[in-house]
Amino acid sequence: MIISSSIITGFVRLCLMILFLFYMNRKFISYTKSVTYFDFIAKQWFKYGSIIILLVFGLVQLGIYNLLNTVILLLLVIYLDYFGIKNIPQSINITSQKVKRNIFELIQNIELKKPIGFFVLTRSNPEERNNRLWYLFLLSTLGVVAFYSRYIFYQFDMFSLSGSWISDLESIIDFDSQQWFTNGVVPIGELAMINFYGKFVSISPEAALQSAGILEAVLISVLLFWVINTISHSKIIAPLVAALFFSVSYTIMPVNITYILQHQSLFLAISFALPAMVIYLKPGFMHSNNINSFINYILAFTAIGLIDIFTLIVLIFPFLIIGLLTSSFKHKIQNLVAISAYIIALAILFAVYGIACNHFGDDFKLFIHSGLMSVSAYTYFSHLIVSYEQLMIYYQYLSYGSIICCLLLLFFKNEKWNAALCFLLYFNFLVFLSEINHNWIDNDLVKLSLGIFIPVVLGISIALIIRITYFFYTKTEVIKPAFAVFLIAGVLYSAFHYQEKEFRKLHKTDNVPRDLINVYEKITLSFYPYSYAVVNDYTTQPISINKHFFIHYTDFTANYLKRDSVYFKNKKNKKFLKKNPEYVLPNSVLVFIYKKADDKSNRIIVNCEITPLILSKLEVLKKRGRKVSVFYESSLIKVFEIENVPGQSKTDDLIF
Template sequence: MILFLFYLNRKFVSYSRSVNYFDFIAKQWFKYGSLIMLLVFTLVQLGIYNLINMIIILLTVIYVDYFGIKQLPQSVNIIAHKVKKNIFELIKNLELKKPVGFFLLTRSDPKERKNRLWYLFILSVLGAVAVYSRYIFYPFDLFSMSGSWLTDLESVVDFDSQRWFTNGVATIGELAMVNFYGKLVSISPEVALQSMGILESVLISILLFWVVNKISYSKIVAPLAASLFYSVSYTIMPVNITYILQHQALLLAICFALPAMVIYMKPGFMHSSNRNGFINYILAFTAIGLIDIFTLVVLVLPFMVIGLFTSGLKHKLENLIDLGAYFISIAILLMIYGIACNHFGDDLRLLIHSGLMNVSSYTYFSHLIVSYEELMIYYQYVSYGCILICLLLMFWKNEKWNAALCFLIYFNFLVIISEIDNNWIDTDMIKLSLGVFIPVLLGISVSIVIRFAYFITTKTEVVKPAFAVLMIVGVLFSAYFYQEKEYEKLQRTDNIPKEIISVYERITATYFPYSYAVVNDYTTQTMSINKHFFIHYTEFMSDYLKRDSIYFKNQKNKKFLLKHPEYVVPKSILVFIYKKPDDKTNRIATNCKMVPDILQKIGILQKRGRKVAVFYESDLIKVYEIENVPNESKIDDLIF
């Protein structure tokens, strides 16, 4: 989707400007990603949140943003003029018998197009590596359908009921984005929640490439090293490898913070005016605050203070304007959370404290090749050397390493406060955030090495692409070869939760909402919200046969059914049967002893004339469909 939008942008909008994929993603994510976050929040408060309203408002904002307030009255004439011009060019090129490729390719010189294809290759590789490096942990996943997962799913589904604060006032902006992401790509909330962790990792991997690309003199090799280091280096990174697939508000907030940090150090890169920068920063900081208070207060503010001292003199005014935007967003967030706390009777101070001290976060780094403390010492030594070299290059060669210097000092700041024992600082969260900023340190280190080999690299431009490909292959091979023992230590988890999510996705895509019911364990009841009716095993065993009998005896008696709606049965019933416990501990509380009795009830229903078929079957799960009203539940039957 992003690549298609980039193509449209280059083909019809900004074809005269030079921009690569990474710049496009970072800019649009910073601007419109934060806008989406705030739109979801606003529409939920107004009670009108849905995908259509989101798209209409978002397209309207993009339209206004493209033309500007001053040109908005003339926008229709401008569009008409461009359409006429393009039609004239199309007719002219058809008469000149231009090849098909001419109409499909964007208007740019061959050299720029070649560079863009090279960046497209890198983007594709980084995305594929980030996805696969997380996907291989699915057999060891402990998060899917855990208690925390089900609680998060309930919050994700609640947004469709126009509720933001359900179980008290909390920062749940990330779950709102999960809801919108699921709607946008037409997947169920369960799959969206399960895959959000991978999506966050992919986005950070791409943004890390972009960050190092912008703050250093290396445009390919160092950014590539930073991104690959984040994606595949687990034994030298502070990450919770057993919960690596879990979505984290911290990571999504950092996805907004990274562009904000780079643009803060290089203000002219994105904003055409201080006013635009001021507005975009208010949107971004407010979005971060709705997602994760810790990131906004503990991670973003110190960086901005450090950046104020390390940025160039010509950027000081812009930095102060951005700081002003930061404190305005803090005031907006205090107003939002203050009103919510007053309405729900919660304590604002307790909310802020819980946002800074996440009780669900923890650090367990048994997979590291050395202890965490020793590893940080090594990284600090590397950062000290880089700081010294950056200062020398800045004052001796008058080179602009200000942004890199800021990130290096900031890294050391995070390491220091990660050792502070304070009730208002969550050291576990800081250690986890270091997993994002350590790759930046590595990227800066590689770029400095390349800087001193500049006299060689400038003469070997042809070798650079080959070296980049060789580095990708080498890093991936090294990651597997040197970390294979850690993979072998991981224990495979129960496959039933993952299979249940897959089956529910298939059911949702097959059946019309609320035309069917699912018979399953209480653990899965949350997955039924806003989709279908839910029947627990005990209810099915004790009451359903009676309910079925009464309904079909009075099927044509509408007065009776209106008076006794409790006897109306859904048009289809889907019964989950768990064949056997998985090899590992089964987290779904299913009593296998009930299976013969359930099958007996299904047999009785079949003798009564109900059509029974197998909807899904595997080694672990079998799902029966009891069809009470033929061709009235499946979407294909209703359409055709």
């Protein structure tokens, strides 16, 4: 198996949870409003996604972070948001009245012998329900396409078990030890979200880390559909093109294929920035007053600052200025509210990071500079069908034509293309910024961000073409769904057919890291925590944290036989074992044997020369009467289980 089953399991659980929350929202809260799945995801992610990051940050500082505390506080926030602070004293009466009314309606509908579907389905007319099913199909398609388009790159993955991967895993696990700033003062809000995601969908930290890059791609794809759907007059075709273009177009996009599965704090931060940008240009989307908008902006900007300083300062601030100049006159007040919230959020973050720098003895100016740069982000676009510079010229020409069309429609047709115009101007600003050589601007990060905003330009351009050909387009309203399905099939076929040549140039990486992660997943699911130990190389030790005991090969070959002899000789002597705990053995010991060295990278140290020595130690244990069996075996890895106390380590044995 190329990919860990937990990655798929976690993704499916998350999708089902989102659908359940949407159903509950439509059934009991906003059943009178027409809200699509894309609107729901964008709005709730912008609001509650930000709150989750802030809650994790606050709870870690208080030393009480865990899933239960986070969920309880999140539910409390949702409760306050639903009723409003002013209505909290009357919230019990309001709730009881609604419950009584719903019970009365339920009894009434039962007496009227309504069908079961009436009680299960949400309150909406058939046309709206059919429209919602259509959007569910589009959402599912985009999610599956974005997921699979990243999944196929696991065979070329260079990130798994690399030094950066191990460091990130250690930081993710450190949140459980109530530590935020462990490797210096750096923005690690993305890793905090990965930790929460792993707990929320009940998967291991390493599986959550492995899936982070895919989930970010899926989220960006969904948000791109929503952005074009919201800022243009095209509701399906142009948004679909933008989302699919981001998901499957690799040879005409500035992306690093080799490290495409690596999570990017830039992408997670932009996933919050995109809703903020659209709401900034179209404030009516949130259906809230200036005070609520002000609070939401502060929360979102602060969360972005905890994730990525570069996005907050270099990407968002210029957009706020361009948006202020291009937005309609009636939105200027809301724009100023957002800018005020941005300034306050910046002050809050500077205070937090300033205190942290002072506490840990770091230089604040150096922190800001390092936050605007990224040592793990680099741009190597050898897979592009044309040079990067030539590609940007083509996209700029496309944006120039779209800007002219937007201006013509704005001034001569009095149509609302302000938001689209803002994004087009902003794209050209990013292209200009990517060409500036300055030690405070990371050109690689700017180029990576262009990989998200290029699909926005393409989506706007398609929407403008549809608008210009509107007379013909109105005649084809009936076949729009069929055309959308044809478009999906056509884009996917073209992506595979015209990019297959470039994909063949990629070199497959060794499967040892992926196989190793799969083995650890099986072990975690099979054994009770801390009832067993794992014998492996030091490189893999972070995977053992908070799960089981760890024994290095050197310790195993040098000391294990002596420990085994002393332990079984004094097994019933509780006083001796209590006085000499170093001789106590776990109920089971799992010994990793690598059949093939990882000769294509230095991600893990695989020393096959030590294998005969380990096997000889296992043979000695067998002669002593210890039960040694094969727990797992593949073409790359073989895992032996030494059962010191049979039936006392595996979860199934303990339960049944």
